[in-house]
Amino acid sequence: MDKTAAAKRIEELRREIRRHDYLYYVKDSPEISDREYDRLYRELVDLEAEYPELITPYSPTQRVGGEALKEFRPFRHRIPMLSIDNTYSEDELRQFENRNRRLLPEAEFSYTVELKIDGISIALNYRNGALEAGATRGDGVTGDDVTANIKTIRAVPLKLDGGEATAELEVRGEVYIEKDRFARINRVQEERGEAVYANPRNLAAGSLKQLNPAVTATRALKCWTYAAPRPRGLGVEGQHQLLQKLEELGLPVEPNYRYCRDIEEVIACCRDWREKKKRLGYMVDGLVVKVDSFRLQEELGETSKSPRWQIAYKFPAEQKETTLKKISVQVGRRGTLTPVAELEPVEISGTVVRRASLHNQDEIDRKDVRAGDRVLVEKAGEIIPQVVSVLQEKRTGKEKIFRMPEKCPACGGPVTRAEGEVAHRCLNITCPPQIRERIGHFASRTAMDIRGLGPKLIDQLVKRGLVSGPPDLYGLKENDLVRLDRVGEKSAGNLLRAIAASKNRPRERLIYGLGIRHVGRTAARVLVGEGLTLEGLAEAAPEELEEIPEIGPVIARSIAGFFSQPGNREVVEKLRQSGVGVGPSAESARPAGKLSGQTVVFTGALNKYSRPEAEELVVSLGGRPSSSVSSRTGLVVAGENSGAKLTKAEKLGIKVISEEEFVKLVSSNREEDDPDSDPDRD
Numbered sequence: 001m002d003k004t005a006a007a008k009r010i011e012e013l014r015r016e017i018r019r020h021d022y023l024y025y026v027k028d029s030p031e032i033s034d035r036e037y038d039r040l041y042r043e044l045v046d047l048e049a050e051y052p053e054l055i056t057p058y059s060p061t062q063r064v065g066g067e068a069l070k071e072f073r074p075f076r077h078r079i080p081m082l083s084i085d086n087t088y089s090e091d092e093l094r095q096f097e098n099r100n101r102r103l104l105p106e107a108e109f110s111y112t113v114e115l116k117i118d119g120i121s122i123a124l125n126y127r128n129g130a131l132e133a134g135a136t137r138g139d140g141v142t143g144d145d146v147t148a149n150i151k152t153i154r155a156v157p158l159k160l161d162g163g164e165a166t167a168e169l170e171v172r173g174e175v176y177i178e179k180d181r182f183a184r185i186n187r188v189q190e191e192r193g194e195a196v197y198a199n200p201r202n203l204a205a206g207s208l209k210q211l212n213p214a215v216t217a218t219r220a221l222k223c224w225t226y227a228a229p230r231p232r233g234l235g236v237e238g239q240h241q242l243l244q245k246l247e248e249l250g251l252p253v254e255p256n257y258r259y260c261r262d263i264e265e266v267i268a269c270c271r272d273w274r275e276k277k278k279r280l281g282y283m284v285d286g287l288v289v290k291v292d293s294f295r296l297q298e299e300l301g302e303t304s305k306s307p308r309w310q311i312a313y314k315f316p317a318e319q320k321e322t323t324l325k326k327i328s329v330q331v332g333r334r335g336t337l338t339p340v341a342e343l344e345p346v347e348i349s350g351t352v353v354r355r356a357s358l359h360n361q362d363e364i365d366r367k368d369v370r371a372g373d374r375v376l377v378e379k380a381g382e383i384i385p386q387v388v389s390v391l392q393e394k395r396t397g398k399e400k401i402f403r404m405p406e407k408c409p410a411c412g413g414p415v416t417r418a419e420g421e422v423a424h425r426c427l428n429i430t431c432p433p434q435i436r437e438r439i440g441h442f443a444s445r446t447a448m449d450i451r452g453l454g455p456k457l458i459d460q461l462v463k464r465g466l467v468s469g470p471p472d473l474y475g476l477k478e479n480d481l482v483r484l485d486r487v488g489e490k491s492a493g494n495l496l497r498a499i500a501a502s503k504n505r506p507r508e509r510l511i512y513g514l515g516i517r518h519v520g521r522t523a524a525r526v527l528v529g530e531g532l533t534l535e536g537l538a539e540a541a542p543e544e545l546e547e548i549p550e551i552g553p554v555i556a557r558s559i560a561g562f563f564s565q566p567g568n569r570e571v572v573e574k575l576r577q578s579g580v581g582v583g584p585s586a587e588s589a590r591p592a593g594k595l596s597g598q599t600v601v602f603t604g605a606l607n608k609y610s611r612p613e614a615e616e617l618v619v620s621l622g623g624r625p626s627s628s629v630s631s632r633t634g635l636v637v638a639g640e641n642s643g644a645k646l647t648k649a650e651k652l653g654i655k656v657i658s659e660e661e662f663v664k665l666v667s668s669n670r671e672e673d674d675p676d677s678d679p680d681r682d
Contacts, residue, residue: 006051010059013044017060018157018250025155025222026252049607052660058130058158061607063151063217071211072144075135077123079229081172082140083305084288084312090267093289096311097263100291100300103308107299110292112239113269114257116312117224118283119176120205122150124225126169129160136208149208150175152217161250169233171251173225177204178281181220183384191332195422196359200283222282224254231294238292259292270313277315286314319378319388320353322346326371327358327402331410331433337424339364339402341375341387348379356385360422361404368392370399413567418557428567429515430469435462438515442470446521447513448502448580452495460484470513471574473499503579510581511537514572518558521615522627526550529624534572534581538563550628594665595623599632603646604639606659617666629654637662 001009017040024030024037041060048055055062087093097109121137134150136143150156153175160169177185182200189196197203207219225246228234236242240259247253260266266289277284291297291309300308323344330338339358346353356377358364367390369375374394375387404424408415413428429438439458443450450473461467466480476499481492511534512524519527527537530548537559545556562568575581600618602611602625609617614637615625629636629648636649636656649656657665 001047003051003054006047007054010044010047010051010054013040013047014059014159016040017044018159018161021060021154022157022250022252045607049660056130060158062158063154072146072209075123075133075138075143075145077135077138077141077143078170080140081121081123081137081143082302082307084310085306086286086312086314088314088316090270093267093270093311093313094263096289100308104296104299107296109296110262111260111266112243112257112290112292113260113266114226114243114288114290115254115273115277115280115284116286116288116314117174117176117254118199118201118285119174120201120208122146122173122175122208122223124150124156124171124173126160126171128167131156131158144209146208148213149210149216152213153221153223155223155252157250161248170229171225171246172227172229173223173252175204175208175221175223176200176282177207177219177221179283180281185219186384190338190357190359191334191336196357223252225251226253226288236294238294239290240292274315284315286312288312318348319376320346320348321374321376321391322353324369324371324373324375324387327364327369329405329409331408331426331431334437335426335428335431335434337404337408337415337426339404341369343375343377343385346377348377348385353377353379353385356387358387361402361424362422364402370395370401372396372399413565416561418561427561427565429565429571430567432468435468439467439470439473441515442513443473443502444513447509448505449498449509450495450502451498452491453498457484457487457495469571469574471571471578471580474503474575474578474580503581505581507534507581510534510575514562514568516559516562518555522625523551523555525624526626534576538569538572549630549632550626593620593622594668595621595635598623598634599626600624600635600637601626601629601633601645601649602637602639603629603649604642606637606639608659608663614662621666 017037020030020032020037020040030037044059045061048059048061087096100109101107123135123137123143124131125133125135131147131151133145134147134156135145138144151158177200179200182197182203185203186196197206203219204221207216207221210216226243228242228246231242234242234245236245240257243253243257258269260269270287273284273287289311291300297307297309302308324341325344326342328340328342330340332338339360341356341358343354343356358369367387369387369390374391376389376391377385378388379385404415404417406415407413408426408428408431410433411426411428411431413426413431415424415426417424426434428434436455436458439453439462440455442448443453443458453473458467461476461484464484466476467473476496478489478492478496481487481495482489487495506528508521508524508528511527512519512521526548532540540559542553542556542560545551545559546553563572595618600623602614606614618625623635626633629645629652631652633649633652633654636646636654637659638646638656639659646656
């Protein structure tokens with residue numbers, strides 16, 4: 001395909017992908033399957049890789065890229081983003097209209113009522129239809145430039161659907177996170193022993209203010225738009241027409257807005273949504289009532305803090321009082337101990353609440369929660385029960401102070417709390433609640449790569465008492481497996497062969513597969529590269545480990561803590577006796593190749609390979625991948641939007657190549673490995 005044809009096809013693909021993004025992320029009505037969407041996206045990536053000069057900032061492939069920022073640049077709003085006055089009753093809504101009638105006694109007021117999304121306000125600036133900048137509200141005059149993070153929000157179009165009025169357009173909206181996503185992220189935070197988010201708004205705000213856009217992308221933020229400070233250029237006369245116009249441009253608009261002919265219709269709408277809001281998948285803390293006519297909005301004007309023509313009607317939070325009967329402790333699948341409030345059953349937001357997470361000892365101490373207390377309970381994000389506060393005035397003196405146990409309630413092993421962390425953990429990898437997670441990680445593709453051993457099969461093996469840890473996998477027999485659901489003789493044979501083959505995996509895969517906290521694939525490679533055996537690792541003091549480049553004090557302490565547990569040492573010994581980890585390390589078995597003996601660092605966004613794929617290619621070429629640039633680095637591969645690592649490499653005089661050059665390097669090495677290959681053959 002020549003460049004002209006490629007440019008035409010690239011624009012077609014971008015338009016098609018934008019349309020499908022809008023249908024999927026805004027309208028929730030996709031027209032094609034994920035597989036078909038991925039095919040379109042892959043075609044666009046391949047064409048842009050072939051013709052990089054055709055890449056534009058608004059291409060769908062440019063949503064996530066680059067490295068973490070050091071800080072956000074300030075962004076000055078051309079028109080201040082004012083706050084909104086709040087009201088909490090129907091009478092106050094009528095007073096709002098009466099105040100405006102005193103200012104404009106001859107006016108006929110009608111209103112547009114919109115759901116008040118509980119998120120973080122943003123401003124989107126488009127030039128010639130393309131997204132130029134995105135910023136937070138800040139103090140209303142100056143916010144933070146969070147353009148890179150805004151681009152990760154798939155509902156926000158990087159290019160509008162057209163119209164001459166979009167030559168220069170500012171749109172305002174709200175970034176939020178859905179309730180289910182909020183609950184999942186908090187569950188993961190709790191399992192990791194990290195602080196949980198108080199509500200979806202806090203999580204959305206924190207996600208939008210991440211310095212690393214890649215982290216923001218994992219949060220799956222959403223957005224609704226609702227305003228344009230200079231709307232007349234769009235050919236609309238009122239707020240409800242503006243919302244319709246924003247939709248035509250491809251912008252996400254919350255669909256439940258309503259045009260009301262008078263204030264009584266507004267009040268009826270507010271009553272209606274007090275209960276209906278519970279059915280939504282996102283948090284709504286009220287409704288925003290706006291005088292519909294832009295002409296009347298201009299005449300009413302604004303105070304120094306807020307417009308006179310709009311007001312927010314806030315829903316009251318539903319809290320209930322109950323008794324906290326006792327505090328129990330749950331052990332998560334990663335060994336995190338979580339205190340749980342056992343409550344006298346109480347109905348909140350339509351469901352009966354019996355338990356609520358207290359998160360960690362620090363949270364209990366901060367709120368001074370005790371067994372026997374009378375407490376106020378609500379649902380964070382209307383889904384997660386939480387103890388809001390203690391009614392200390394109702395204490396009788398019989399309440400009991402809580403302290404985390406020194407022994408794990410699930411296995412009796414010692415409980416530790418690492419310096420600087422909020423979580424208490426059980427470090428025994430044979431602790432029952434951790435078994436499934438540990439085995440799944442051990443068998444994963446990037447660890448011991450036991451094909452066919454998925455979560456459902458692991459569940460069956462554990463429930464039937466056939467395995468209680470990774471070593472037991474190597475004692476399984478065909479008769480054990482064929483008795484399981486949906487496992488025939490052929491599947492059993494394939495799995496047993498995969499288990500046997502895993503014995504020969506490189507030693508760094510075994511170290512990674514053990515699931516030592518903070519020891520990822522790169523750290524495992526580094527440890528093996530220093531000549532450490534499992535026995536040597538078990539005996540190494542933290543001070544010795546810290547001397548190894550890329551192994552800091554956190555990793556060193558984690559390794560020492562892991563091997564200090566007799567149960568963990570027993571697991572490692574059983575694996576050794578089963579012949580696991582006998583294969584050569586990737587370091588010693590590293591093939592001769594174009595990168596023999598070189599340490600290679602990747603920076604920026606890669607188009608052709610994922611980061612793990614690129615690192616595996618480095619290993620296949622005889623090199624050693626690393627995550628940080630140092631004087632020992634031999635080569636840096638710079639993708640798009642490379643940042644601090646590239647700057648450091650240039651200062652140190654380290655050789656830097658592009659992704660395209662790396663692809664050629666890989667291809668040339670393959671051709672040399674295959675003397676029969678014909679580079680001119682199709």
